[in-house]
Amino acid sequence: MHRDQHVVQAQQQLHGLVSGIIAEAATVGAVRDDVSADELADYCLHALSAGGLPSEAAVHRLVDVTLAGLRPSS
Template identity: 50%
Template structure:
């Protein structure tokens, strides 16, 4: 097949996949996780059920793909913070604050609560570990624990943002988490 044809087909497939994911996210937001069915997704996306099944075998696969897309977007935002400059300590603070705010803003989300599967968690861990590693190398934070241990600490501590009552409470949580990362001597 000609290259243009292949590119056009790939673009179409990508657009259909994105429409399916957008539709699923909207339906979950509007009607709840338990109301999501393959028939309803196909109908609302404007495609046939057979077409939908060519992209996803079941609702769970759609939800995992939507969640992966959401996590990728979050990681892009976090990466932008690290590329904005500043020292490693300030980058770490900005990343933790942004992560906590995303957790706070998505609290109660049926999709977030149900779909935090292992692949998404591994990407978050790897990203946070890299930021922590750089901060430890510059002396901005303690270096007596591994980046893996520190990332685990940060992600668990900042998960409490989902229960916070305000953005001010989230900010205090971030500062408490940062205090735990700083060297004691």
């Protein structure tokens, strides 16, 4: 149980870090601001935790798609 608590705490800290970065980026127009930073952080962390990708190229495509989802609309 104690180890699981550390994992949950680390996940929460990572989410807070990513959410904070996204929030800061949204204030300067670098990422979209029509979705909350918390929701975007959830989206990014879930997408990037995908396992079993068949190649390094697939990993790069996943990162590209994730970043495209953060871009502000034109």
